[in-house]
Amino acid sequence: MKTIKRLTYHRGVVLIISMIFVLIFSVLAVSMATISGVNIQIAENQHNADCTRACAESGLEVIRFWLNQLSIPATTAPSQRLNQIESSLQNTLTAGGITNIDPNYDGSRITISTVTLDSPSQQSFSAVITQVDPNTLQVDVNGVCGSLTRKVTVNYKFIASAHTVFDYGVATRGPLSLSGNVELETINVAVGASVYIESQNSNLALSITGNSQIAGNVSIVNPIANVYLQGAKAGIGDQTGQAAITNHVSFGAPATEFPAPNPSHFEPYTTSIIDSATNTTLNATYDNVRIAAGTNPTFSGQVAFRGIVFIETPNVVTFQGNTTITGLVIGNGDVEDNSGTNKISFLGNVTSYAVSQLPNEDKFTTIKTLTGTCLMAPGFAVSFGGNFHTLNGVIAANGIKFYGNAGGTVNGSIINYSDSQMELTGNSDLYITALGTTNIPAGFESEITLRYEPSSYSEVAF
Numbered sequence: 047m048k049t050i051k052r053l054t055y056h057r058g059v060v061l062i063i064s065m066i067f068v069l070i071f072s073v074l075a076v077s078m079a080t081i082s083g084v085n086i087q088i089a090e091n092q093h094n095a096d097c098t099r100a101c102a103e104s105g106l107e108v109i110r111f112w113l114n115q116l117s118i119p120a121t122t123a124p125s126q127r128l129n130q131i132e133s134s135l136q137n138t139l140t141a142g143g144i145t146n147i148d149p150n151y152d153g154s155r156i157t158i159s160t161v162t163l164d165s166p167s168q169q170s171f172s173a174v175i176t177q178v179d180p181n182t183l184q185v186d187v188n189g190v191c192g193s194l195t196r197k198v199t200v201n202y203k204f205i206a207s208a209h210t211v212f213d214y215g216v217a218t219r220g221p222l223s224l225s226g227n228v229e230l231e232t233i234n235v236a237v238g239a240s241v242y243i244e245s246q247n248s249n250l251a252l253s254i255t256g257n258s259q260i261a262g263n264v265s266i267v268n269p270i271a272n273v274y275l276q277g278a279k280a281g282i283g284d285q286t287g288q289a290a291i292t293n294h295v296s297f298g299a300p301a302t303e304f305p306a307p308n309p310s311h312f313e314p315y316t317t318s319i320i321d322s323a324t325n326t327t328l329n330a331t332y333d334n335v336r337i338a339a340g341t342n343p344t345f346s347g348q349v350a351f352r353g354i355v356f357i358e359t360p361n362v363v364t365f366q367g368n369t370t371i372t373g374l375v376i377g378n379g380d381v382e383d384n385s386g387t388n389k390i391s392f393l394g395n396v397t398s399y400a401v402s403q404l405p406n407e408d409k410f411t412t413i414k415t416l417t418g419t420c421l422m423a424p425g426f427a428v429s430f431g432g433n434f435h436t437l438n439g440v441i442a443a444n445g446i447k448f449y450g451n452a453g454g455t456v457n458g459s460i461i462n463y464s465d466s467q468m469e470l471t472g473n474s475d476l477y478i479t480a481l482g483t484t485n486i487p488a489g490f491e492s493e494i495t496l497r498y499e500p501s502s503y504s505e506v507a508f
Contacts, residue, residue: 095194128177206492212440217461309423320338321341337357341361372404373404381463455478
């Protein structure tokens with residue numbers, strides 16, 4: 047009987063212990079289930095937070111892509127930059143067929159309303175662009191995922207872009223031909239005697255014949271272009287033959303932007319006019335003069351021009367006698383006009399002086415600050431056939447030719463906007479002293495671009 051009692055006692059203890067363990071495991075199971083549920087909720091919250099950040103950064107990259115393509119004229123007043131950005135952005139989006147990004151400028155900020163990224167998960171972004179100071183643009187992008195929102199803020203700086211064509215002695219969109227005894231040289235060979243050629247419409251980018259030479263290096267944008275050298279002395283970089291091409295010519299060079307000429311900048315300074323009633327065969331001095339459209343004058347006497355010579359289109363203007371220019375010659379044509387209908391020809395002797403040499407008179411006070419340009423004539427074919435000692439500033443036109451005994455010093459780059467061939471021929475040397483990109487000549491509009499500032503990045507979660 048005692049043995050039976052001991053067995054019954056032990057079985058009761060085991061049952062109680064088992065119930066305790068069942069209770070403990072039940073509590074653990076409930077705890078683990080609760081913890082798992084919390085972890086799932088945390089993971090979901092983290093996922094939604096990451097989605098809002100991803101939406102905000104997606105919007106940031108979209109806007110960054112478009113802003114990186116924008117540029118505005120450097121002459122744009124700081125108070126008008128935001129308006130110009132909205133207009134440029136809208137034009138770019140329209141040209142690209144982008145309809146889901148709709149910038150709206152209200153006078154103080156540009157707002158981009160909700161752009162849907164994924165409808166089922168309610169993912170989208172919106173943005174606000176404001177100008178916080180004359181040199182800084184702030185972009186706020188709100189990313190949305192469901193009910194959560196995260197804002198990403200970055201800044202952009204307004205940066206004046208440089209036009210590297212001014213780093214070349216000669217820059218031409220069309221091919222370049224040197225023939226005869228022309229030498230293109232300077233003190234700073236790397237700048238003044240260097241040549242930039244696009245020649246996208248012609249594989250014969252550069253032709254040098256006779257005894258002509260280029261002292262510097264040549265950069266050709268067309269990757270399949272070729273160079274033709276004929277003559278024992280025809281060379282580039284003090285070398286002749288294939289060695290000159292191998293060592294001093296780059297094919298497939300990066301394209302650079304040509305500066306936009308703005309002839310209208312000079313028009314307000316004109317105070318007198320030359321028209322069909324003007325006798326241009328006489329000796330005369332002209333101050334801040336406008337040559338009326340359709341006049342087609344030939345100046346055959348001893349003439350002096352002081353200040354601005356503003357030539358309207360259409361016109362064929364010929365300087366046949368001895369011409370002295372203290373100032374700037376401006377042609378008011380279209381930079382896309384390569385027809386050669388409008389012409390400026392210098393057949394006689396030309397003497398050029400910088401604007402700093404103008405008299406100290408009120409009518410020249412502002413003009414004396416317009417440095418760096420000698421002749422700006424978009425839409426005009428310009429030729430020099432007579433003698434000149436110095437041309438004080440950049441020469442820019444749609445078609446340029448130096449021939450005969452035309453030679454001397456050009457204190458600035460020679461820029462050809464035309465796809466047609468630029469010709470340097472004759473018996474005289476051109477000595478070019480390029481200004482470089484640090485000195486943008488008067489009337490050429492540099493541009494302002496936007497530079498992303500990574501260090502300005504910040505996030506705000508709502």
